[in-house]
Amino acid sequence: MLTGVVFDIKEFAVHDGPGLRVTVFLKGCPLRCSWCHNPEGQSPEPQVLRGSAGERLAGVSFTSQELADRLNSLAALLRVGEGGVTFSGGEPLAQADFVAEVIDQLDHPHVLLDTSGYADVGSFRKVAAKSQLVYFDLKLIDSVAHQIHTGVDNQPILRNLRVLNELGVPFVIRVPLIPEVTDTEANLSAIVRTVAGMPGLQRIDLLPYNKAAGAKYAACGMVFQPTFDESEKLNINLSCFKSAGLKVRVV
Numbered sequence: 001m002l003t004g005v006v007f008d009i010k011e012f013a014v015h016d017g018p019g020l021r022v023t024v025f026l027k028g029c030p031l032r033c034s035w036c037h038n039p040e041g042q043s044p045e046p047q048v049l050r051g052s053a054g055e056r057l058a059g060v061s062f063t064s065q066e067l068a069d070r071l072n073s074l075a076a077l078l079r080v081g082e083g084g085v086t087f088s089g090g091e092p093l094a095q096a097d098f099v100a101e102v103i104d105q106l107d108h109p110h111v112l113l114d115t116s117g118y119a120d121v122g123s124f125r126k127v128a129a130k131s132q133l134v135y136f137d138l139k140l141i142d143s144v145a146h147q148i149h150t151g152v153d154n155q156p157i158l159r160n161l162r163v164l165n166e167l168g169v170p171f172v173i174r175v176p177l178i179p180e181v182t183d184t185e186a187n188l189s190a191i192v193r194t195v196a197g198m199p200g201l202q203r204i205d206l207l208p209y210n211k212a213a214g215a216k217y218a219a220c221g222m223v224f225q226p227t228f229d230e231s232e233k234l235n236i237n238l239s240c241f242k243s244a245g246l247k248v249r250v251v
């Protein structure tokens with residue numbers, strides 16, 4: 001039986017997918033987005049956060065059965081409406097085998113995978129195929145800019161988006177709006193060209209940059225170093241999505 005590391009479990013979440021959900025935040029992420037507001041999710045290891053309110057451990061080990069038992073104990077409530085379990089992070093696919101083993105032991109059928117899309121294709125396929133809905137981040141289509149602002153190449157992400165489309169699992173594209181980085185006309189138009197016509201696409205969610213993103217870095221012993229100017233005005237442009245006939249919302 002596999003063991004995974006989880007840095008938070010949010011019960012009765014109402015913003016992490018349809019209905020009432022439990023969201024599991026898995027530790028470890030291969031990206032280093034300079035706007036990341038969950039820096040404690042980046043390292044795969046448990047770590048102690050130190051702040052003015054004291055110390056807190058981020059990262060607890062569970063066996064797949066222990067985590068499934070905890071999620072199943074809430075299953076009766078989650079079955080009301082369209083609720084279920086959301087796997088988020090960090091990047092949940094950094095622990096893909098563990099997540100897949102947990103899903104296999106769940107009583108409740110509705111699983112949402114919330115992913116950056118950055119994973120080897122086998123890991124991506126394994127968990128996405130067990131999910132009823134995927135929240136898929138699409139940040140930057142330009143590969144050089146993607147490398148600069150997230151620390152990784154976007155080719156695996158774009159490949160996994162095509163895999164997702166072939167799998168036929170419904171998905172929502174999530175675009176973090178970062179001033180003068182992802183919110184540009186060129187980037188948003190390139191996103192439209194990439195996803196338009198994909199049959200599984202349910203809608204686009206635009207997530208405006210949260211200026212509180214840097215708050216947790218000191219507690220993690222990290223330095224917040226945005227690759228963009230936080231004071232720039234954000235361009236929230238829905239028109240290029242709407243004119244392509246795509247459903248879009250700001251969340």
Ligand code: SF4
Nearest residue numbers: 029031033036090116
């Ligand atoms: S993919 Fe998400 S968790 Fe990973 S660094 Fe980027 S914002 Fe943070």
